[in-house]
Amino acid sequence: xxxxxxxxxxxxxxxxxxxxxxxxxxxxxxxxxxxxxxxxxxxxxxxxxxxxxxxxxxxxxxxxxxxxxxxxxxxxxxxxxxxxxxxxxxxxxxxxxxxxxxxxxxxxxxxxxxxxxxxxxxxxxxxxxxxxxxxxxxxxxxxxxxxxxxxxxxxxxxxxxxxxxxxxxxxxxxxxxxxxxxxxxxxxxxxxxxxx
Amino acid sequence: xxxxxxxxxxxxxxxxxxxxxxxxxxxxxxxxxxxxxxxxxxxxxxxxxxxxxxxxxxxxxxxxxxxxxxxxxxxxxxxxxxxxxxxxxxxxxxxxxxxxxxxxxxxxxxxxxxxxxxxxxxxxxxxxxxxxxxxxxxxxxxxxxxxxxxxxxxxxxxxxxxxxxxxxxxxxxxxxxxxxxxxxxxxxxxxx
Numbered sequence: 582x583x584x585x586x587x588x589x590x591x592x593x594x595x596x597x598x599x600x601x602x603x604x605x606x607x608x609x610x611x612x613x614x615x616x617x618x619x620x621x622x623x624x625x626x627x628x629x630x631x632x633x634x635x636x637x638x639x640x641x642x643x644x645x646x647x648x649x650x651x652x653x654x655x656x657x658x659x660x661x662x663x664x665x666x667x668x669x670x671x672x673x674x675x676x677x678x679x680x681x682x683x684x685x686x687x688x689x690x691x692x693x694x695x696x697x698x699x700x701x702x703x704x705x706x707x708x709x710x711x712x713x714x715x716x717x718x719x720x721x722x723x724x725x726x727x728x729x730x731x732x733x734x735x736x737x738x739x740x741x742x743x744x745x746x747x748x749x750x751x752x753x754x755x756x757x758x759x760x761x762x763x764x765x766x767x768x769x770x771x772x773x774x775x776x777x
Numbered sequence: 778x779x780x781x782x783x784x785x786x787x788x789x790x791x792x793x794x795x796x797x798x799x800x801x802x803x804x805x806x807x808x809x810x811x812x813x814x815x816x817x818x819x820x821x822x823x824x825x826x827x828x829x830x831x832x833x834x835x836x837x838x839x840x841x842x843x844x845x846x847x848x849x850x851x852x853x854x855x856x857x858x859x860x861x862x863x864x865x866x867x868x869x870x871x872x873x874x875x876x877x878x879x880x881x882x883x884x885x886x887x888x889x890x891x892x893x894x895x896x897x898x899x900x901x902x903x904x905x906x907x908x909x910x911x912x913x914x915x916x917x918x919x920x921x922x923x924x925x926x927x928x929x930x931x932x933x934x935x936x937x938x939x940x941x942x943x944x945x946x947x948x949x950x951x952x953x954x955x956x957x958x959x960x961x962x963x964x965x966x967x968x969x
Contacts, residue, residue: 602805758798
């Protein structure tokens with residue numbers, strides 16, 4: 582039961598992006614189309630799950646005073662792996678995501694989960710927490726990506742829906758990211774109030 | 778002229794907060810008061826300039842000659858973390874007034890992705906040492922400009938009648954969108 586709870590928590594109740602307001606930079610920057618959003622989610626999921634797993638595994642032998650540098654080394658190892666794997670197999674996506682792939686290392690979600698969860702919990706729980714959190718992240722990122730791509734370019738995952746000439750180009754430009762996430766948050770506030 | 782172009786592009790056209798979306802956590806986190814955003818700006822200008830100089834040296838004199846560029850991510854973040862600690866000790870001892878002005882923002886900067894991003898970008902753009910210095914000064918001035926302006930707007934917003942669902946973060950994002958739209962007006966200026 583508690584395993585299921587660890588898994589569920591990250592998706593809605595503690596959604597890292599829309600609830601906890603962490604890890605915002607990649608959400609705004611790479612959500613200009615749904616494909617980039619999905620690629621970024623996959624990279625973050627890989628790093629988050631693997632680092633949660635390793636941190637939980639070594640938590641008994643990690644000295645308390647230097648745990649943060651150790652977490653950072655673990656995280657940056659996986660970030661380097663995903664950076665090079667993306668460069669080798671999906672060079673276009675790697676180019677589109679640019680500096681945001683190495684910047685996963687300072688993404689607050691990953692260090693935050695290592696510190697707040699994986700360091701205190703067994704391996705299985707930590708992996709499930711990593712999966713849940715990265716699904717929550719992917720949910721927020723991909724939905725923003727889809728909204729922006731539909732409104733801004735008239736397509737989803739590159740498949741044209743309507744004539745891009747009538748689309749609002751501003752939505753795929755930087756201001757569109759701020760507007761989308763602002764309205765999405767206000768909408769969530771309203772929904773939450775209704776449920777209560 | 779070329780250095781001016783680099784500075785101007787980093788300062789306004791590719792403003793790190795409003796156009797490139799780096800370091801947004803601090804943009805929304807410390808911009809509720811003007812004082813805190815000014816403290817953060819000074820800390821960023823100070824740390825960013827020094828750390829981009831050091832990381833340039835680390836990359837071109839240690840990582841590159843030994844062909845271990847793949848250690849870039851790990852070595853930069855450790856260099857920056859150690860550097861921030863060192864700067865904190867130095868300022869505390871030598872310039873206590875400045876240290877007090879920067880306050881808690883100095884340690885917070887370790888996790889500010891702008892510092893790391895500038896180190897990476899200066900390498901990716903293949904800047905030489907002088908260019909990467911100008912670039913990091915431009916980026917940090919752009920950061921300060923955006924965050925201080927945003928703090929002024931947010932202080933005003935505290936008094937405004939805002940619809941209930943938009944209070945707090947949602948309206949802050951909408952405000953940032955309008956500022957970002959204004960900064961978009963700088964694009965293509967001077968053919969950059």
